[in-house]
Amino acid sequence: MSARRPLIAGNWKMHKTVAEAEAFIQRLLPLVYASDAADVVICPPFTALAAMVDSARGSRVQVYAQNMHHAPAGAFTGEISAAMLTEIDVDGVILGHSERRELCGETDRAVALKLAAALDAGLEPILCVGETEAEREQGETERKLRHQVQEGLSKIGAERLPEVAIAYEPIWAIGTGKVAEPEQAQDAAAFIRALVAGRSPEQAQRLRILYGGSVTPENATDLLALPDIDGALVGGASLDADAFAAIVGVAS
Ligand code: PGA
Numbered sequence: 001m002s003a004r005r006p007l008i009a010g011n012w013k014m015h016k017t018v019a020e021a022e023a024f025i026q027r028l029l030p031l032v033y034a035s036d037a038a039d040v041v042i043c044p045p046f047t048a049l050a051a052m053v054d055s056a057r058g059s060r061v062q063v064y065a066q067n068m069h070h071a072p073a074g075a076f077t078g079e080i081s082a083a084m085l086t087e088i089d090v091d092g093v094i095l096g097h098s099e100r101r102e103l104c105g106e107t108d109r110a111v112a113l114k115l116a117a118a119l120d121a122g123l124e125p126i127l128c129v130g131e132t133e134a135e136r137e138q139g140e141t142e143r144k145l146r147h148q149v150q151e152g153l154s155k156i157g158a159e160r161l162p163e164v165a166i167a168y169e170p171i172w173a174i175g176t177g178k179v180a181e182p183e184q185a186q187d188a189a190a191f192i193r194a195l196v197a198g199r200s201p202e203q204a205q206r207l208r209i210l211y212g213g214s215v216t217p218e219n220a221t222d223l224l225a226l227p228d229i230d231g232a233l234v235g236g237a238s239l240d241a242d243a244f245a246a247i248v249g250v251a252s
Helices: 018-032 046-056 082-087 098-103 108-121 133-137 141-152 158-163 182-197 201-206 217-224 241-251
Strands: 007-011 039-043 061-065 092-095 124-129 165-168 208-212 231-234
Touching: 007 165, 007 208, 007 241, 018 039, 018 046, 018 061, 018 241, 046 061, 082 108, 092 108, 108 124, 108 141, 124 141, 133 141, 141 165, 141 182, 158 201, 165 182, 182 201, 182 208, 182 217, 217 231, 217 241, 231 241
Parallel strands: 007 039, 007 231, 039 061, 061 092, 092 124, 124 165, 165 208, 208 231
Antiparallel strands: none
């Protein structure tokens, strides 16, 4: 791992009621109390955000949302704005997760607007990118990543690039137990960093790139040792406080 500070984020997806989230955070806090060498983030569903912000206050754990709308307000039933997140002291937001792209029809353009709105509001975004299994088999991985990274970052100035974390999440590795080979993860992360360097070589060295897709305490050591991987976006294993803390332990 490089001089960039590692970031371990747990994406809970549509899991945990407020009561379950409380039980999780009470278990997690003492486990990560001493891990001061990595940033630790949990991404609960909207309904548990405020409770998690309160419970994590003064600790090492930051709280991110899993999505937001780009507009400041308006007739967008079911959506949440950046100001609604910052009002309750949420620190950041996951944007463009493949499940939102595939299941909710989120486009690169929408993700780009969200990313700019998040930064303007003072939220730290995690931009998710990644190819499907078919795209990888057809040699389309780089084309897909180029499109998602360049479009996703298209509405922000180069000076803001280091405020963004990019999560490389091959879709075939998400929730499947089929983790990317270290070489695949490193190649993709290096390619993403080179794309960012096309905007600014200096800022590309500061921007953090995470790997996501079936990360566990067991495979985290190999993944986090890769030169261009600066952390992990963890789904399934982040639902268990002990497993998540073990991954944080590897990073720190
Ligand atoms: P997973 O999910 O760790 O369960 O594969 C990762 C993600 O979707 O961010």
